[in-house]
Amino acid sequence: MRVTFLGAAGEVGRSCILVKGEDANILLDAGIKLGSVEEYPTLDEALLKEIDAVVVTHAHLDHSGYLPHIYSKGFKGPVYATKPTFELINVLVSDYLKISNPSGVKKGIVQQMQHHYNIVEYHKEFGIKGLKVKMVPAGHILGSAMIEVHDGRNRLLYTGDVNFRTTKLLDPAYTERLAADTLITESTYGGDADIFPSERSVLNKMAMSIKETLRSGGSILIPSFGVGRAQEVMLVLDDYMRSGGLPTVPIYTDGMVNKALRIHRHNVIYCRDELQKRILLNDDDPFKSRNFVPVDTVQLRRQVMRGNPPGIIVTTSGMLTGGPILRYMAHMAQNERNKLILVGYQAEGTRGRALLEGARSLSIGERNVDIKLAVEKYSLSAHADRPQLLHFISRIKGLRNIMIVHGEPEKSRQLMLSLGRRYNTTVPLNLESLSI
Ligand SMILES: [Zn+2]
Ligand SMILES: [Zn+2]
Numbered sequence: 302m303r304v305t306f307l308g309a310a311g312e313v314g315r316s317c318i319l320v321k322g323e324d325a326n327i328l329l330d331a332g333i334k335l336g337s338v339e340e341y342p343t344l345d346e347a348l349l350k351e352i353d354a355v356v357v358t359h360a361h362l363d364h365s366g367y368l369p370h371i372y373s374k375g376f377k378g379p380v381y382a383t384k385p386t387f388e389l390i391n392v393l394v395s396d397y398l399k400i401s402n403p404s405g406v407k408k409g410i411v412q413q414m415q416h417h418y419n420i421v422e423y424h425k426e427f428g429i430k431g432l433k434v435k436m437v438p439a440g441h442i443l444g445s446a447m448i449e450v451h452d453g454r455n456r457l458l459y460t461g462d463v464n465f466r467t468t469k470l471l472d473p474a475y476t477e478r479l480a481a482d483t484l485i486t487e488s489t490y491g492g493d494a495d496i497f498p499s500e501r502s503v504l505n506k507m508a509m510s511i512k513e514t515l516r517s518g519g520s521i522l523i524p525s526f527g528v529g530r531a532q533e534v535m536l537v538l539d540d541y542m543r544s545g546g547l548p549t550v551p552i553y554t555d556g557m558v559n560k561a562l563r564i565h566r567h568n569v570i571y572c573r574d575e576l577q578k579r580i581l582l583n584d585d586d587p588f589k590s591r592n593f594v595p596v597d598t599v600q601l602r603r604q605v606m607r608g609n610p611p612g613i614i615v616t617t618s619g620m621l622t623g624g625p626i627l628r629y630m631a632h633m634a635q636n637e638r639n640k641l642i643l644v645g646y647q648a649e650g651t652r653g654r655a656l657l658e659g660a661r662s663l664s665i666g667e668r669n670v671d672i673k674l675a676v677e678k679y680s681l682s683a684h685a686d687r688p689q690l691l692h693f694i695s696r697i698k699g700l701r702n703i704m705i706v707h708g709e710p711e712k713s714r715q716l717m718l719s720l721g722r723r724y725n726t727t728v729p730l731n732l733e734s735l736s737i
Contacts, residue, residue, distance in 0.1 A: 302432075302452050304485070305734040308332065308342035309706045312731075313489060313648055314363045316707060317342035318459065319352075322452045325430035328355040329448055329459050329485075331380075333366035335622055336650045339401060342367055343732055349376055354429045356436075357382040358461025359445035360389035360528060362397055369394055372414050373407040379419045381427065383436065385444030385568040387418050389528050392560045396527070400623050423475075440464040440474035441683050442529030443564070443571055447474065449481065455737050458697065459485040462707070464682075465689045466500065469536040470529075470565065472573045474685075480698040483737040488708030489646060489684045491716030497686040507642065507679040508541050511613065514675075515548055519638030520608040522674075524626040524653065526619040527557040529683050530645050532565050532588075534615055537681075539590045553605050555596040555616040555625040562588055596625075606632040608639065619645045621652035621663075631665050639674040644681045649709070691719065702737060704729055 302322055308315030314334025320327050334340035349371060357365050357380060368380060368390065382390070395411050407413075421427060423446065426435045431453075436446035441462040450457040458481035465473045490497070497503075511521050525531040535554065541547040554562070566588040569577050579585045594612075596602050605614060606629060617624035633639050647653035652663050656676045663670050685693065694703065703726040705713040713728040720726045729735065 302450070302455055302457060303734055303736050304457070304704070306706065306729050306731050307344050308334070308731060309363070310729045310731045310733065311710045311713070313646070313707055313709065315340055315342050315367070316364045316461075317344065317367060318485065319348075320432070320450055320457065322430065322432040325353050325432045326351045327429055327432060327434075327450075328352055329450075330358055330364040330461065331355050331367035331371060332361075332363040334363060336648060339403065341370065344371070346374060349374055352376065352378060354378045355380040356434060356448055357386060357390070358439065358448060358459070359442055360386050360393050361442065361462065361526065362393055364461060365390045366394060366397055368414060369398060369406045369410045370403065372417070373405055373410050377417070379417050380414070381419045381421050381434070383423065383444040383446060383571070384420045385564060385571050386446070387420065388564045388568070389442075389444065389561065392557055392564065393528060396557050437475040438472065440466070440468070440471050443470065443568060455483065456481045457483045457485065457737060460487050462487050462489070462683065463685050463693075465685050465693060467573065468683070469533050469540075470572050470576065474693075476693060476696055479696065482699050483702040483704070484694065484697060484700055485704045485706060486690065486694070487684065488690070488705045488713045488716045490682060490686045490712070491690055491705065491708050492687065492712035493715045493719075495687040495712065497680055497682065500681070503679050503681065504537055508546050510640070510677060511642070512547055514638070514640040515550055515611055517638055518608075518611055519636070519640060520605075520611045520633065521613040522626065522629055522633060522639065522641045523613065523615045523644060524619050524621055524641070525558070525615055525617065526645055527617040528561045530619060530681065531558040531615050531617070532562055533681065533683075534644055535562070535593060536587050538613060539587060539592050542592055549592060550610065551594040551612040552592050553594050553596050553612050553614045555602070555614065557617060558615055559595045605629075608633065608636070619653070620647050621656070627665050630663065631668070631670055634663070634670050634672050634674050637673040637675070641674055641676045643676065643678040646682065646684070687716065687719070690716065694720065701725055703727070704735065
């Protein structure tokens, strides 16, 4: 097999890896990079003509957002993913097309893409022209998968985005009996300093901080990835309210968070056992809590912005690159009683990253908005941290080669250095090709 990185090498975003077998050319992921400018994988029309199929690890746009582009360019091959991944792709990609309106993407393309969807089950092998492919749970978001590719001689494992902790929603990534001679791993939190404290202690601190703000009459804004983090945060807050750890206030949800919540609800068999049992045996459906209030009218949105009564707002986008969060910020950021809580990764060049680094003014639309509200960050990451990545790598049988992607270059390099000489490890560049 030969592997070429068309994106996500030395960066977080536009994941797209070309795997060439003897007869087959497949893409692992087809993502875009969202930021001040939108960036795409390096995939010209000639190369696209040679692609037989795309296999997508999960629905986040940095792994799936290029699909409407390639189908608009006339690609006719199949795309493989799990059932929830396709359902979430429909929501995320439609939203992205509506907001970004990227050039070259045909109208109605999401509808046309459906004809090419091939649903795969976890652990069930399928073939693409001589390559054997299998997806196993990645614990990152609903339906997320790691991908194994086997050509009869060599075995490649690609993590996509991966999490080894049990979360409110999901079981951790599947790590039993993993064997591969080559691993392509993400390294979002692979840096020396990326050692997460226990989730419980992070959540307790976050709850204390929220309580303090609510007590003083302020509201909380939680920008979040619409899929995964948002639902996780909602369930966590609801639990604290039920157990008295937080005062009961409305948890307002705006934008695609609500659609994604419904997709979680009807794909609950992809969630962790405990959640399934709560719904099936106890008739206690955490997805339908009375504390969740969808913001579905202009009047309600205005009321929420006035903070009367105070509440917690969970909405997109997670790095403040777009979405309803910007409208809330434009109205609520000048009030020092309010608080913004960041819960996920903040890429370089985004408003979220600027706030994290202490920016006291943000440009939103045409205007500059003064930032008077407090900004705090709690690491509720859906990614593995460095110790977890190292432990995972040490458990893969027969591993010889490691390619580190999906990370800021410094973090990927630090992960490489800590792996020592046991493996043949590289941090490839985009367009670099490696034989395995
Ligand atoms: Zn992801
Ligand atoms: Zn990603």
